[in-house]
Amino acid sequence: MPNLDSLLHEIGRTAALPFEQATTLPTGAYTDPAFTALEIEKLFAVDWICVGRTDEIPEPGDYLTHRIVETPVMVMRQADGSIKALVNACRHRSSELLSGSGHVAKIVCPYHAWSYDLTGDLKMAPFMGKHFDKSGVCLPELRTDEWEGWLYVTLDADVAPISQRLGSLSQRVENYRTDEQVNVHRGNEVWDCNWKSLAENFTESYHLFSSHKDTLQPFTPTQGVWCEPGDAGWNIHWMDTSRPQDKLWDDLDDATRATFPLMHAFPCHVFSLSLNRGFWMSLQPDGPHRVRVLWGVTVHRSVLPEDAEALAALKAEIATTFDAVNMEDRTIVESIARSLKSPHAAQGRLGEKERTLWEFWRYLAHTLGAPAPAGAIAAE
Ligand code: FES
Numbered sequence: 001m002p003n004l005d006s007l008l009h010e011i012g013r014t015a016a017l018p019f020e021q022a023t024t025l026p027t028g029a030y031t032d033p034a035f036t037a038l039e040i041e042k043l044f045a046v047d048w049i050c051v052g053r054t055d056e057i058p059e060p061g062d063y064l065t066h067r068i069v070e071t072p073v074m075v076m077r078q079a080d081g082s083i084k085a086l087v088n089a090c091r092h093r094s095s096e097l098l099s100g101s102g103h104v105a106k107i108v109c110p111y112h113a114w115s116y117d118l119t120g121d122l123k124m125a126p127f128m129g130k131h132f133d134k135s136g137v138c139l140p141e142l143r144t145d146e147w148e149g150w151l152y153v154t155l156d157a158d159v160a161p162i163s164q165r166l167g168s169l170s171q172r173v174e175n176y177r178t179d180e181q182v183n184v185h186r187g188n189e190v191w192d193c194n195w196k197s198l199a200e201n202f203t204e205s206y207h208l209f210s211s212h213k214d215t216l217q218p219f220t221p222t223q224g225v226w227c228e229p230g231d232a233g234w235n236i237h238w239m240d241t242s243r244p245q246d247k248l249w250d251d252l253d254d255a256t257r258a259t260f261p262l263m264h265a266f267p268c269h270v271f272s273l274s275l276n277r278g279f280w281m282s283l284q285p286d287g288p289h290r291v292r293v294l295w296g297v298t299v300h301r302s303v304l305p306e307d308a309e310a311l312a313a314l315k316a317e318i319a320t321t322f323d324a325v326n327m328e329d330r331t332i333v334e335s336i337a338r339s340l341k342s343p344h345a346a347q348g349r350l351g352e353k354e355r356t357l358w359e360f361w362r363y364l365a366h367t368l369g370a371p372a373p374a375g376a377i378a379a380e
């Protein structure tokens with residue numbers, strides 16, 4: 001395995017190739033633990049991580065939990081309607097406080113029942129004795145940001161708001177009224193592949209005609225897939241659908257009904273949109289060969305059944321449909337992870353429907369500090 005410096009040089013050289021000559025990254029980018037450690041340091045520990053949707057926590061006391069690198073995080077709707085992210089670890093002896101998602105009136109530790117209000121201030125500490133002063137004890141707050149209904153948290157104090165970086169992407173997706181969708185399914189899984197392989201798989205639809213020939217290809221055929229140049233913080237490609245969707249609102253144009261975008265908000269949030277549904281994933285590495293996958297499915301409010309039985313049936317259909325598609329992808333990306341460990345693994349060429357990958361790698365090379373060869377045009 002090359003050392004990290006030579007791997008970064010190779011990545012810089014690969015990322016500097018013009019798209020017409022683009023190749024995949026050197027295999028060390030998917031297999032080298034030192035490279036994954038660098039990704040964690042330069043991307044995941046300092047950038048914005050999608051933790052879900054704001055519509056998942058509509059009422060004060062509604063919460064989501066997640067883990068960002070090694071930090072357990074809770075995101076809590078406050079009494080004044082704002083959203084606050086807090087470190088989800090007790091200030092007594094560090095038990096995790098909340099798990100999954102749900103609703104609480106106060107945050108109570110499962111270990112010795114210290115309890116905090118929704119802002120994270122300690123309110124009760126049973127049996128601690130007279131010497132203990134609970135004033136000033138509180139859960140550390142983390143920064144949050146929102147964009148088009150998605151909710152992000154960062155461990156970093158200084159990184160610029162992701163909503164700024166994605167402002168240029170809003171223009172591309174505004175017709176889909178993403179902020180009017182609500183999340184109806186949430187999954188947490190660990191897949192046996194490098195996190196980038198899954199991000200790359202999500203953001204190229206070249207493979208639909210083959211890997212998803214019975215599930216996605218009949219609706220969104222590979223023939224109608226094209227890439228549009230992205231921006232420094234994101235990439236995008238589009239799919240023509242063979243079955244334009246219903247006119248959900250009056251001023252909806254035909255192109256929006258018949259064309260769906262898939263995007264990568266760097267570093268690790270990938271999502272697709274149609275008028276009535278969205279599909280998203282938030283990825284984090286667990287070493288080079290495993291990825292923690294938080295994923296969900298959104299539905300536009302106008303097609304969300306009010307009847308409980310119909311809603312349950314819709315949720316069951318969504319779980320079945322997306323589990324099947326995920327399994328088709330998982331089979332492929334886990335096979336990639338096995339192959340890339342071989343000394344015979346090689347860098348392959350990209351086709352015209354894979355421009356998004358080239359853009360992602362240019363972002364990676366730039367952000368990780370991979371040196372560009374002399375004369376190369378640096379990524380933004
Ligand atoms: S660790 Fe939370 S109350 Fe003891």
Ligand SMILES: [Fe+2]
Nearest residue numbers: 201211212329
């Ligand atoms: Fe796929």
